[in-house]
Amino acid sequence: MNKKYIIGTVDTVVGTVNQISTLWSSSDLWSTIKVRWSTGRMNYSVKQGLYAIGTPNADSDIFVSANYKLSFDHLRRALHGMNAWVLVLDTKGINVWCAAGKKTFSTENIIKSIKNTSLEQIIKHRKIIVPQLGAPGVAAHEVKEKSGFSVIYGPVLACDIKPFIENGYKATPSMRKVNFTLKERAKLIPVDLMYGKYKLMIAIGVILILSGIDKTGFSFSRIIETGSFSVCSVLWAYIAGIVITPLMLPYTPFRAFALKGAIWGTVSTLVIKQFFNVSNLNFIALGFFSISIASFAAMNFTGSSTYTSLSGVKKEMKWSIPLQIAFAAIGIILFIISKLV
Amino acid sequence: MKTMQYLKDVVTLQLNRDKCTGCMMCITVCPHEVFQFKDKKAFIQNRDQCMECGACAKNCPEGAISVRSGVGCAAGILNGLLKGTEASCDCSGTGSDCC
Ligand code: SF4
Ligand code: SF4
Numbered sequence: 001m002n003k004k005y006i007i008g009t010v011d012t013v014v015g016t017v018n019q020i021s022t023l024w025s026s027s028d029l030w031s032t033i034k035v036r037w038s039t040g041r042m043n044y045s046v047k048q049g050l051y052a053i054g055t056p057n058a059d060s061d062i063f064v065s066a067n068y069k070l071s072f073d074h075l076r077r078a079l080h081g082m083n084a085w086v087l088v089l090d091t092k093g094i095n096v097w098c099a100a101g102k103k104t105f106s107t108e109n110i111i112k113s114i115k116n117t118s119l120e121q122i123i124k125h126r127k128i129i130v131p132q133l134g135a136p137g138v139a140a141h142e143v144k145e146k147s148g149f150s151v152i153y154g155p156v157l158a159c160d161i162k163p164f165i166e167n168g169y170k171a172t173p174s175m176r177k178v179n180f181t182l183k184e185r186a187k188l189i190p191v192d193l194m195y196g197k198y199k200l201m202i203a204i205g206v207i208l209i210l211s212g213i214d215k216t217g218f219s220f221s222r223i224i225e226t227g228s229f230s231v232c233s234v235l236w237a238y239i240a241g242i243v244i245t246p247l248m249l250p251y252t253p254f255r256a257f258a259l260k261g262a263i264w265g266t267v268s269t270l271v272i273k274q275f276f277n278v279s280n281l282n283f284i285a286l287g288f289f290s291i292s293i294a295s296f297a298a299m300n301f302t303g304s305s306t307y308t309s310l311s312g313v314k315k316e317m318k319w320s321i322p323l324q325i326a327f328a329a330i331g332i333i334l335f336i337i338s339k340l341v
Numbered sequence: 342m343k344t345m346q347y348l349k350d351v352v353t354l355q356l357n358r359d360k361c362t363g364c365m366m367c368i369t370v371c372p373h374e375v376f377q378f379k380d381k382k383a384f385i386q387n388r389d390q391c392m393e394c395g396a397c398a399k400n401c402p403e404g405a406i407s408v409r410s411g412v413g414c415a416a417g418i419l420n421g422l423l424k425g426t427e428a429s430c431d432c433s434g435t436g437s438d439c440c
Contacts, residue, residue: 010385026353101394101412135396136410153369171369178372179347195416257415303414305345307373309393309410310418312348317415 004028005076010052014118019052022080028073038080044069045093050117051076054083058124061165063154064110064131066091066099071131071158086130089113107139110315113148119235120148127170128152132176178306178338185246188304191243196297207234212334213339229276230286230335236272237290240264241297246304257308258320261298265291281338289331292324352391353409358382360405367397369407 009016015077024032031044046067053076062085065075077087089109091099099105111132114120130138132153136188140151155164155175164171212218241261245252252260269290273283299320302308354375361382368376368383374393377386383405395410 010401040385042419069437100396101410131370132370132396135400136394137399139399140366141402176372177368177374250345255346299415303412303416305413307345307390308347308413309352309391310413311351311353311393313418315348315351315412315417317418338410 017082048090074158237293240268241294245298246337263293285334292327370396
């Protein structure tokens, strides 16, 4: 990977430290776009270690980051115009929040990185600023005990770093709160769309093959004649679950994601029916199948949402997965019947 | 926009107020304003908003908080079930890296 963000070096008592740019180059922008659209995002990592922003000295602030390229990019951009240190932990290229959950962004890792970079010699003060979303993996009191450095939790969003500093290194309640705006939900959709692509192809494949049956047997030409409604329904059910449900999250009734998805699955089938001339039985069959798909797809968004709990999702899955399987099965059976009568 | 709420009465969050010394750390690290400061101690104000991230329990120096933490992610739980391991997310992100 190219390292255009390294623009020089800064001398310290223990040797030179790479100096990084606070501006994004076109390749940074390009990798951001790629990251949003691809599922193989784990490779976008930055080398762990200490970096310099501007020309920091022994009194400058230290910001801790994950080695996920996007987190690193947002942090360095937010530090534009400052003199500061950035301590990058090896989190296997995963962002702060997820790494904290997986315990790679952790107390031990911070202590180890402080030692490895000889931070004690380079810096006079004993404070590090850790992103608040790293807190599930970091015990501030243990870091202090074992390394001598106090952890100050910084704001959730990198762009709040300057107001945070102006506020005397205190995050205001709004800086500490994770919001889940329309814009943030929309940003997650590309990755989710790609995520289920194989399952979607299987669903379409099954429905296409079944479209070829009728009383007289099986024919490929019939797939083309009658398959279009089926394929459209399935495709739209998937989009209803993965795109529409997340976007309409706060405006859709019910708290369970599976139910929210089922609603949009129903709506989408009803809308699509307007464009095709199909039998009622065929329509009902596709309705069941689509609701199952939309509901399942929507439930997957629990992983991207920023407010679902493990206990809650487990509870929801306990009743929804059997129902989704039942709906899919009923849909397929009705579909076959609709082809045979 | 009001805070989005997930299912009611499911979270495993527990606070032992007898152990609490009122250091406010839990209030600082919680991303969903679950705690409030009351009578010089922490208090669970918005239990249903808790997403079981575990930040509060991890950072309470007195060990006054317990929560069964993990990722609230259906794909992760399914993976865990199929492989017989703990729920583990592949993490499509949190949307909180930037503004
Ligand atoms: S587990 Fe996380 S969301 Fe729940 S109260 Fe603790 S810090 Fe807040
Ligand atoms: S972190 Fe623990 S001791 Fe500190 S206020 Fe919260 S519950 Fe009390």
